[in-house]
Amino acid sequence: MSAPLTDPAALREPLWLRLGGQLRNLAPFVTLIALVVLFSLLSPSFATVGNVSNILQQVSITAIIAVGLTYVILCAEIDLSVASVANAAGILLAFFTLQDASVNIANIPLPGPLAMLLALAGALALGAVTAFGVTWIGIPSFIMTLAMLQIGNGIGALLVRGQIAYNVPDLVVALGSGSIGPVPWIVLVAALVLLVGHLVLTYTRFGRYVYMVGGNREAAEHSGVAVKAVVAGVMMISALCSGIAGMLGVAYFGSAQQNQFDNYLLDAISAVVVGGTSLFGGQGGIGNTIVGVLVLGVLNNGLDHIRMDSFLKILIRGLVLLMALVINVYAQRLRSMRRGVG
Amino acid sequence: MPTDPPLLELRGVSKRFAGVTALDNVDFSLGRGEIHGLVGENGAGKSTLMKIIAGVHSEYEGEMRLDGHPVRLRTPRDARDAGIGMVHQELSIVPALSVAENVMLGRQPLNRLGVISWRRMRDQARAQLRELGIEVDPAAPAGSLPLGLQQMIELARVLLSGARILILDEPTSALSPPEVEKLFALLERLRASGRSVVFISHFLDDVLRISDNVTVFRNGRRVGASPARSISKAWLIERMIGGGHERLEESYTDARTLPPRPSTPAVLEAEGLGVAGLFDGASLRVHAGEVLGIYGFMGSGQLELARALSGKLKLDHGTVRVDGREARLRRGTPGAKRAGIAFVPESRRAMLFAPQPVYRNISISILERINRLLLRPRLEREIAGGHVRRLGVRPARVDLPVGQLSGGNQQKVALARWLTHLPRVLLLSEPTRGMDVGAKDDVVRIVRALRAEGIGIVVVSSEPETVLSLADRILVMRRGVLAREFAGEAVGKDRLLEAA
Ligand SMILES: Nc1ncnc2c1ncn2[C@@H]1O[C@H](COP(=O)(O)OP(=O)(O)OP(=O)(O)O)[C@@H](O)[C@H]1O
Ligand SMILES: [Mg+2]
Numbered sequence: 080m081s082a083p084l085t086d087p088a089a090l091r092e093p094l095w096l097r098l099g100g101q102l103r104n105l106a107p108f109v110t111l112i113a114l115v116v117l118f119s120l121l122s123p124s125f126a127t128v129g130n131v132s133n134i135l136q137q138v139s140i141t142a143i144i145a146v147g148l149t150y151v152i153l154c155a156e157i158d159l160s161v162a163s164v165a166n167a168a169g170i171l172l173a174f175f176t177l178q179d180a181s182v183n184i185a186n187i188p189l190p191g192p193l194a195m196l197l198a199l200a201g202a203l204a205l206g207a208v209t210a211f212g213v214t215w216i217g218i219p220s221f222i223m224t225l226a227m228l229q230i231g232n233g234i235g236a237l238l239v240r241g242q243i244a245y246n247v248p249d250l251v252v253a254l255g256s257g258s259i260g261p262v263p264w265i266v267l268v269a270a271l272v273l274l275v276g277h278l279v280l281t282y283t284r285f286g287r288y289v290y291m292v293g294g295n296r297e298a299a300e301h302s303g304v305a306v307k308a309v310v311a312g313v314m315m316i317s318a319l320c321s322g323i324a325g326m327l328g329v330a331y332f333g334s335a336q337q338n339q340f341d342n343y344l345l346d347a348i349s350a351v352v353v354g355g356t357s358l359f360g361g362q363g364g365i366g367n368t369i370v371g372v373l374v375l376g377v378l379n380n381g382l383d384h385i386r387m388d389s390f391l392k393i394l395i396r397g398l399v400l401l402m403a404l405v406i407n408v409y410a411q412r413l414r415s416m417r418r419g420v421g
Numbered sequence: 422m423p424t425d426p427p428l429l430e431l432r433g434v435s436k437r438f439a440g441v442t443a444l445d446n447v448d449f450s451l452g453r454g455e456i457h458g459l460v461g462e463n464g465a466g467k468s469t470l471m472k473i474i475a476g477v478h479s480e481y482e483g484e485m486r487l488d489g490h491p492v493r494l495r496t497p498r499d500a501r502d503a504g505i506g507m508v509h510q511e512l513s514i515v516p517a518l519s520v521a522e523n524v525m526l527g528r529q530p531l532n533r534l535g536v537i538s539w540r541r542m543r544d545q546a547r548a549q550l551r552e553l554g555i556e557v558d559p560a561a562p563a564g565s566l567p568l569g570l571q572q573m574i575e576l577a578r579v580l581l582s583g584a585r586i587l588i589l590d591e592p593t594s595a596l597s598p599p600e601v602e603k604l605f606a607l608l609e610r611l612r613a614s615g616r617s618v619v620f621i622s623h624f625l626d627d628v629l630r631i632s633d634n635v636t637v638f639r640n641g642r643r644v645g646a647s648p649a650r651s652i653s654k655a656w657l658i659e660r661m662i663g664g665g666h667e668r669l670e671e672s673y674t675d676a677r678t679l680p681p682r683p684s685t686p687a688v689l690e691a692e693g694l695g696v697a698g699l700f701d702g703a704s705l706r707v708h709a710g711e712v713l714g715i716y717g718f719m720g721s722g723q724l725e726l727a728r729a730l731s732g733k734l735k736l737d738h739g740t741v742r743v744d745g746r747e748a749r750l751r752r753g754t755p756g757a758k759r760a761g762i763a764f765v766p767e768s769r770r771a772m773l774f775a776p777q778p779v780y781r782n783i784s785i786s787i788l789e790r791i792n793r794l795l796l797r798p799r800l801e802r803e804i805a806g807g808h809v810r811r812l813g814v815r816p817a818r819v820d821l822p823v824g825q826l827s828g829g830n831q832q833k834v835a836l837a838r839w840l841t842h843l844p845r846v847l848l849l850s851e852p853t854r855g856m857d858v859g860a861k862d863d864v865v866r867i868v869r870a871l872r873a874e875g876i877g878i879v880v881v882s883s884e885p886e887t888v889l890s891l892a893d894r895i896l897v898m899r900r901g902v903l904a905r906e907f908a909g910e911a912v913g914k915d916r917l918l919e920a921a
Contacts, residue, residue, distance in 0.1 A: 282795045284788045291785055294774045300733065301766050302786045302838065303758030362776065 103355040103362065103410040107370045107403070110353075114374065118381035125384045132261060138376035139269035140165075140324045140331065142369070144347040146276035147320030149368045150313040152351050153280075155293040155360025156213065156220040158314065161321045162344035163231030164205050166337070168325030170235040172198040172251065173244035173335035182244050191248030199322045205231055206318020210311035220314070228344075236337050243336045247329050255330020265327055272323065277365035289313060293360030349396075350375050353403040359411055374399075426489030428453045428617055429474070429586060434483030436469055438825065441816060443469040444481070445641040451586065456608060456618045458628035458649060461638030462661055462857040463829025464815050467621050468510055470638075471588045474619075475507035476500035506584030510591045510621075510828050510855065511770060514571050516564025521546035523563045524578050549581045550574070554603040568595045568767070569719025569883070573604075580607060587611070588619045591828075593627060594854045595767075597718035597883055598918060605631050623829075623857050625654045637661055662859050675886045676913035680893050685709040688877035689762075689846045691730065694739030699725040700901035703739070707846065707877035712868060714892025715881045715903075718921050722901040724767060727850045727881040731764030732757030743845050758786070761845030765835055767854060772835040775824030779814070780805035782823045783837045790842050808837035813863060829856045836867065846877045853887045865890050885914040897921050 119126040144161050151158045174186045175194035189197070205227060212223040247255075254264045280286035288309045292299045300306050324343070329335045354371025356363025378399060382392045429451040436444040444466045451457050459467050472478045474485070476494035485492055487503060494500045500507070514523050521539075522529070524546040532538040543559040550557060555573050557566065563574055572595045580587060593601050608618055608631060622628050628635060629649050637645035637660040645660040687706040695701040700722035707713045717723040728734040730741060732754040741748045741760075748760035757764070763786070766772050773782055784791070784801040791800055805819045812833040814826070823834055832855060839847060849868070853861045868891050872878055880891045888895055895907040897920040905920040 284792060284794075284796060287781070287785075287788060287796060291774055291777070291781075294777060295770075297771045298774055299785070300754050301731070301764060301772055303754050303763070304785065305753075305755040307753075308755075361774070 102406065102413060103357070104367065106406045106410075107353055107355045107367065107374055111370055111374050111377065114377045114381060118377065118384060122381070122384040125381055128261070130380065130384070132263065132266075134373075134376045134380045135266045135269075136263045137380060138372045139263075139265040140328050141343060141346045141350055141375070142269045142372045143272045143320050143324040143327070144343055145350040145368050145372055146272050146365060147313075147317030148347050148351050149276065149356055149363070149365055150280070150289055151220070151317045152356055152358065153289050153293045153360055153363060154310055154313045155296070156310060156313065157348075158209070158220065158224045158317045159344060160205070160209065160224040160227035160231055161317060161347055162340040162342075163228045163235070164202050164318050164321040165325030165328060165343065166340040167205065167231040167235045168198045168202040168322040169329035169335045169340070170238050170244070170337075171201045172247050172326050172329055174238045176244075176246045176248055178244050178246050182242055184239055184242055184244065186238075186244075191250055194248055195251065195326060198326055199319070201234075202318045202322025202325065203315060205234075206315040206321075209318065210314040213314060214307040214311045232338070239336060241337065243334045245334050247326070247335070251326050252330045255327040256333070265331060268323075268327060272320065273365055273369060276320075280364055285309070285312060290361055293362075295361070346375060349400050349403070352407055353400065355403075355407065355410070357411060358404075358407055371403075426486065427451060428455075428488065430486040430489075431470070431474070432484045432486075434470065434473060434481055434485070436466075436473060436478060436481040441825070442641050444473075446483070447638075447641070447643050449636065449643070451617050451619060453617055454612050454615045455633050456612055456620055456631055458632030458635040459619055459621045459638065460623070460625060460628055460635065460657055460661060462640075463832075463855075463860050464640075464827035465638035465661075465857075466641040467638055468590055468827065471507060471590055471619060471621065474500070474586075475505055475588055477507075501582075501584070504583075504585040505588070506579040506582050506586070507588040508576055508579045508590060508592050510594075512568075512571055512575060512595075512768075514563050514575050517562060519560050520550070520557055520563050520566070520574055521559035523574050524549060524559075524581075526578060528582065550577055552581065553577050553607055567720030568724070569597055569600055572596060573600060576604065580611065585615070586617050586619075588621075590621045591623065591855055592620070593622060593624060595719060595883070597720075597921075598885075600719065601627065623855065623861075625657050625858070629654065629657075639663065658858055661857065675889055676911070677889050678911040679895070679907060679909055681909040682894065683708045683711050685711070685875075688744055689730075689879070690742040690745075692740050692742075694726065694729060694741070695737050696725060696729055696734060697737050699734075700898070703898075703903050705896060705903065707879055709877060710872050710875045712872055712878040712880060712891055712893045714888035714895040715879065715898055716885060716888040716895055716917055716921060717883060717898035719883045721883075721898045721921070723881045723883070723898040724850055726898070727764065727848045727879065728766070730757070730846075730879070731762060731766075731848055733764070733766075758844075762848065763839040763844035763846070764848045765839065765850060765852060767851035769828065769831045769835060769855075773823050773831055776822050778820045779809065779823050779826070779834055780819040782834050783808055783819075783841075786838050787841050804841055805837070808840055809834075812837055812867070813860070829860050832856055833860065833863070836864070840867075840871075843871070843874055843876055846879065847871060848879045848881070850881045851883070851887070852880060852891075853882075853884065861887075861890075885917045889914065889917070 144165060148158060148161060172194055175189045175197050177188035178186055209223055209227050212218045213220045254268055257264050288304050291304060292306050292309045296306060328340060332339055350371040351368050352358060353374050354367035356367045427450040431449040434444055434447045447470060461467050473481050476497045476499045479495045494503060521543045525542050529537045530541040530545060546559040553573055557570060563571060576592055620632060632649040635647060635649050636643060637657060639661060685708045688709050689707040691705050694703040703726055715723045725734060729736050732750045736750060741750055743760045743762060748762060749756040780802045783805040791797060802819050809817050809819055814830050814833045823831055853864050868878060880888060882888050896903050897905040899921055
């Protein structure tokens with residue numbers, strides 16, 4: 080009875096539809112290649128080993144935050160608190176480290192590893208509050224994480240009170256600003272986080288649930304998936320990634336202070352979306368995010384190399400994001416077209 | 422002698438999707454004032470042909486003529502402007518909008534200032550729904566109504582839009598018998614006023630009753646066409662499946678003698694279940710190796726009862742025990758699953774992950790059993806492949822996105838999910854909705870095989886045939902109350918309807 084309903088001719092679906100199905104993955108990749116070629120032609124200093132290392136270093140923190148955000152967006156949720164959680168974690172780390180006498184904050188110096196643990200625990204605690212609000216209370220993640228954005232900023236502000244703390248544990252200094260040979264440690268850490276993020280998403284049950292919950296929450300529920308636990312899980316993962324990024328960031332910047340991560344919220348969301356992960360959930364992945372992070376990094380760095388007016392640069396980044404959004408939504412529409420309505 | 426060209430004519434239409442020939446050189450014609458029945462197995466290509474007519478699919482081979490003139494409809498809007506309206510197989514109502522807005526969607530009355538006139542919209546919607554014999558508050562959000570009424574509202578939108586060609590793709594699948602009567606009365610009035618209707622349904626008796634002509638599809642080809650007067654149900658089935666149909670009419674039936682009550686222990690015991698406004702005081706028990714049918718008209722509360730048993734709907738009071746242990750339904754569907762209760766809901770959209778491949782749709786509920794930390798896609802595919810073959814899902818490819826299967830085949834995938842590791846209690850809500858005769862027969866056989874394994878099965882439906890062909894014991898739900906039980910006696914459709 081299972082006579083194959085296939086014949087070779089039938090595989091000849093119109094080319095634009097077939098490519099269209101891959102639009103989500105192809106467009107960011109083509110963009111990346113085009114940007115690299117463009118900047119290499121325009122500026123001799125762009126395509127050098129030193130500059131590649133530069134770019135990678137510049138995008139590392141964004142990449143780590145974006146891993147967590149990828150989980151959240153795949154689940155059809157959003158996390159606006161990533162940058163502020165990162166900031167809070169960085170400040171917590173400095174708070175638990177011995178500071179110079181000139182820094183006048185009531186800090187509690189602890190051994191380095193303990194300080195790191197506490198900073199991570201702080202980030203996770205903020206994530207847990209978000210998870211609780213979103214799942215148990217049922218506050219939409221957009222609003223809940225907006226509140227957490229304020230709370231994270233508030234905690235940071237209370238701890239440093241407008242001052243700048245320069246000291247963090249040695250290990251963090253090494254990972255955040257040191258390098259092994261020509262390779263900065265922070266790039267390796269980012270690569271590791273991306274790898275683990277990818278493996279968990281692709282090869283574990285939890286990862287599969289993330290896709291299923293994002294693709295069709297009701298169906299996931301009917302299949303007996305503990306939807307709330309999955310959503311709580313992605314919010315915690317996001318907070319954890321932000322915590323790691325926050326600690327490394329303090330070493331990377333060389334100091335801990337208020338609002339120093341503010342740009343990373345937009346950068347990380349842009350990276351995920353530019354990479355092609357669906358804003359509607361259920362499609363995309365870490366691979367997309369890597370490409371998205373690189374597109375933004377290359378654009379940023381390349382515009383500097385061709386001495387683009389830094390005010391115009393802001394506008395260009397906005398336009399790139401807009402284009403990515405258009406492609407993202409258009410790819411979704413193509414998909415549902417191929418699926419038909421009935 | 423020159424004859425008038427038919428109102429709508431398609432010649433040599435073929436349509437391919439990636440790897441699947443959905444239509445193969447099909448002819449179809451529809452006359453003025455004609456009700457045309459269209460039948461065929463799941464995946465035969467019925468919906469695809471109708472979507473071509475309604476402008477949803479614009480890429481196809483072949484020709485379409487309206488009033489004898491060739492046309493090419495590129496969008497549903499084109500089709501609407503040409504006087505063609507379609508009710509799709511899957512409900513496309515906007516749940517958050519009011520009943521009136523849904524009925525009047527796309528043709529809202531404007532006042533002199535060009536602003537939507539809400540009062541006129543409500544009045545018109547109310548009047549139009551009355552034509553279909555339904556009384557609902559036009560201001561209520563459509564999503565709050567029972568499924569049957571939602572379907573009626575969707576029908577009303579298209580039927581009363583003034584379109585001269587009306588395409589109804591399985592319009593009665595969620596309707597109760599009285600609602601079907603109202604629909605048919607309206608269709609007859611529309612026919613009398615010169616409108617033409619294409620009526621797709623798996624209820625062959627209905628098709629024969631309402632249609633002037635019937636066309637049969639099989640595997641994307643037209644395999645038969647005849648005036649309805651001169652053919653029988655058996656003729657239709659034979660063309661749909663091609664021989665060997667005697668067995669079918671036997672298993673999918675509308676009258677049966679129920680076996681005596683079983684003496685096996687109860688697997689599921691529910692005591693005094695209630696959800697405010699939906700149902701109340703519902704107590705029931707299901708024995709091992711027994712199929713309990715719960716029948717009721719659309720909106721009587723039986724679907725909600727099943728949903729509550731599955732943990733999806735929070736109970737206001739009552740207890741549920743599985744094998745004597747209390748099931749923690751407060752914990753939602755994971756709690757029910759842990760207690761051994763599995764649920765297949767009536768809506769495919771609520772059950773399937775359309776862009777995901779078939780095998781992931783099947784494995785989703787057994788992931789925690791077939792792996793510890795890492796996924797095992799090869800095993801998942803293997804298990805899914807077995808089910809796909811056994812249930813006769815077509816095309817039998819586990820890597821195809823499930824959204825690309827026809828409606829009936831999607832339903833089989835949804836069922837396959839629970840067949841690997843048997844639950845203690847299987848709740849099936851409208852398990853045969855949208856299935857062709859052959860597939861319904863498959864469901865009957867699957868359910869019997871599961872029953873033989875000693876699990877308890879609850880079948881909830883508003884189709885008398887479904888309950889009659891599957892159940893060993895039948896409860897009838899009326900307005901949220903379990904009103905009558907049939908056990909160990911002969912019942913037919915008439916007695917069920919009477920009790921409901
Ligand atoms: N958007 C699509 N993409 C790929 N294949 C499709 C698509 N829509 C339909 N098909 C395939 O075309 C064939 C015909 O499907 P169609 O929906 O027309 O069947 P049907 O006769 O309406 O069946 P049912 O009674 O189950 O609704 C099926 O094999 C189906 O898998
Ligand atoms: Mg169909």
